[in-house]
Amino acid sequence: MMWSTDKTKGASVRLENVFVDQDGLTILDNVTAWVPKGSHTAIVGPNGAGKTTLLLAILGQTAYRGRIRIECGPNGRPARIGYVPQRFAFDRNLPLTVLEFMVMGRQRLPLWFGRGRKHSTQARELLSAVKIDGLENRRLGALSGGEIQRVLLALALQQDPDLLVLDEPATGLDLQGEHIYCELLDELRRHIGFTQLIVSHDLATVTHHATHVICLNRKVAAEGPPRNVLTHETLTAIFGLHMGLVDSRAMPDGRSSCSAACCTGDEHA
Amino acid sequence: MPDLTTFYNLIPTILPFECLEARFMQKALVGLVLLAPMAAAMGVQVVNFRMAFFSDAVSHSAFAGVAIGLILAVDPHWSMLLFGVLVGLGIMAMQRRSTLSADAVIGVFFSAVIAFGLAVVSRDRSMARNLQGFLYGDILTIGDMEILLLGFLFIALMLFQVLGYNRMLYIGLNAVLAETHQVQVAFYQYAFAGLLSLVVIFAVWAVGVFLVTAMLIVPAAAARNLARSASAMFWWALLIAVTSAMAGLIISAQDWAGTASGATIILVAFAWFTVSAGVAYFQRRS
Numbered sequence: 001m002m003w004s005t006d007k008t009k010g011a012s013v014r015l016e017n018v019f020v021d022q023d024g025l026t027i028l029d030n031v032t033a034w035v036p037k038g039s040h041t042a043i044v045g046p047n048g049a050g051k052t053t054l055l056l057a058i059l060g061q062t063a064y065r066g067r068i069r070i071e072c073g074p075n076g077r078p079a080r081i082g083y084v085p086q087r088f089a090f091d092r093n094l095p096l097t098v099l100e101f102m103v104m105g106r107q108r109l110p111l112w113f114g115r116g117r118k119h120s121t122q123a124r125e126l127l128s129a130v131k132i133d134g135l136e137n138r139r140l141g142a143l144s145g146g147e148i149q150r151v152l153l154a155l156a157l158q159q160d161p162d163l164l165v166l167d168e169p170a171t172g173l174d175l176q177g178e179h180i181y182c183e184l185l186d187e188l189r190r191h192i193g194f195t196q197l198i199v200s201h202d203l204a205t206v207t208h209h210a211t212h213v214i215c216l217n218r219k220v221a222a223e224g225p226p227r228n229v230l231t232h233e234t235l236t237a238i239f240g241l242h243m244g245l246v247d248s249r250a251m252p253d254g255r256s257s258c259s260a261a262c263c264t265g266d267e268h269a
Numbered sequence: 270m271p272d273l274t275t276f277y278n279l280i281p282t283i284l285p286f287e288c289l290e291a292r293f294m295q296k297a298l299v300g301l302v303l304l305a306p307m308a309a310a311m312g313v314q315v316v317n318f319r320m321a322f323f324s325d326a327v328s329h330s331a332f333a334g335v336a337i338g339l340i341l342a343v344d345p346h347w348s349m350l351l352f353g354v355l356v357g358l359g360i361m362a363m364q365r366r367s368t369l370s371a372d373a374v375i376g377v378f379f380s381a382v383i384a385f386g387l388a389v390v391s392r393d394r395s396m397a398r399n400l401q402g403f404l405y406g407d408i409l410t411i412g413d414m415e416i417l418l419l420g421f422l423f424i425a426l427m428l429f430q431v432l433g434y435n436r437m438l439y440i441g442l443n444a445v446l447a448e449t450h451q452v453q454v455a456f457y458q459y460a461f462a463g464l465l466s467l468v469v470i471f472a473v474w475a476v477g478v479f480l481v482t483a484m485l486i487v488p489a490a491a492a493r494n495l496a497r498s499a500s501a502m503f504w505w506a507l508l509i510a511v512t513s514a515m516a517g518l519i520i521s522a523q524d525w526a527g528t529a530s531g532a533t534i535i536l537v538a539f540a541w542f543t544v545s546a547g548v549a550y551f552q553r554r555s
Contacts (some may be wrong), residue, residue, distance in 0.1 A: 086444075
């Protein structure tokens with residue numbers, strides 16, 4: 001991964017001719033795309049399209065050919081990245097409280113010497129920001145799937161990220177839970193100012209919340225604002241016939257039921 | 270070499286047991302009080318992240334390590350240590366690079382080191398006699414040099430635990446997440462593998478290859494039953510390991526017992542585990 005100091009073009013991430021080959025298969029084939037700075041960029045595509053692989057390449061967790069440039073943070077420091085994985089499989093019986101889980105990433109002194117007041121306070125504030133106050137002393141394994149997703153989001157936000165990368169974070173949530181999670185993310189992004197890069201299967205949510213979309217099926221099929229990209233032709237080409245039926249009334253201009261700032265502000269202009 | 274006599278002479282004052290008046294028992298106690306907390310601290314991570322098979326493979330590499338020492342006319346204690354660390358680092362390197370599951374990688378190493386040890390011993394059957402100590406362990410023959418080495422390892426390992434405990438917890442939960450969030454995963458994994466291998470080989474000296482994994486696992490498993498937080502689990506594991514080691518050594522030296530010290534230590538730890546399992550059962554029901 002190369003670190004660029006180029007801040008003039010408004011890109012948080014630039015992908016140039018990226019290839020990933022695994023076991024003789026080409027998973028990503030000459031992917032060129034960008035993630036606008038401050039945007040909510042969604043990567044959509046069918047199963048096996050290479051969405052997660054693309055995220056892992058951006059995170060430096062898989063080998064690739066080509067060039068991936070991530071814009072540096074202020075004063076030229078390396079960009080800080082927060083990550084919410086698709087699956088967080090862990091031993092549910094592990095004796096680890098939510099607060100310990102949050103503090104372990106920031107505190108140098110081991111948890112068995114106790115938790116520092118400063119780190120504990122910061123962790124509580126983040127848990128409050130993702131609207132799960134009061135869970136800090138519960139065991140991590142005792143939380144529901146939705147609560148764990150929020151704890152993971154708080155952990156990612158603890159990095160004070162320039163770029164927040166989420167891999168299908170709403171997997172396992174019901175429709176309402178997913179809706180609330182997306183609204184929360186939009187609110188946090190506007191408040192904190194990070195760039196959000198998300199992999200999602202849910203076209204209605206993407207249509208509703210994203211400001212930039214990358215349609216991927218090993219290659220980039222289309223890229224741009226949702227209203228230009230999520231067309232009948234593009235969706236039919238990458239998903240098949242029935243997927244060309246995304247309701248354009250779900251667009252922010254259609255003012256559906258979402259109460260998030262994205263639907264009331266000028267973000268999609 | 271520093272004179273540890275004054276240090277040994279303090280032991281009967283603190284623990285007034287007749288059996289602890291013998292110098293070899295005093296040395297064994299010091300060795301165990303250094304080794305038990307190290308095994309417990311590493312055992313917490315071994316239990317939480319299901320690495321018992323890793324420690325099994327490293328402990329069985331001691332078999333081949335002894336054989337190599339005997340062939341090369343090197344003190345087998347040193348060849349065991351060196352070979353054990355090489356096997357531990359080798360397993361970690363292959364785990365990080367291979368697409369095979371961790372169990373499969375460890376299984377391959379496990380089989381290879383056993384086969385190598387057997388092949389060497391089968392060439393010269395007189396060597397088999399020298400392997401008795403490796404099978405059953407013998408903490409009662411520990412010398413000043415080994416105690417000093419354990420002391421240095423204790424300092425290095427506790428420093429690693431102080432600086433790396435939280436990072437190891439992060440890595441154990443999700444290595445990709447940890448690396449993305451600026452944890453130096455490779456460094457901590459190799460350091461952990463190297464230190465765990467050293468602790469395992471020292472534990473082979475103490476309790477023998479059959480019981481070495483128990484020395485790591487049983488205190489940590491009992492601690493897990495009793496703890497509700499990561500912090501509590503660590504301290505419970507240390508308490509259980511040290512008390513088991515001391516009680517096991519003293520009981521084994523009693524006339525009415527007359528048992529092997531390594532086996533007795535593990536039995537005391539198992540008694541702790543039984544009590545902890547009962548406590549956990551009633552906590553779940555209440």
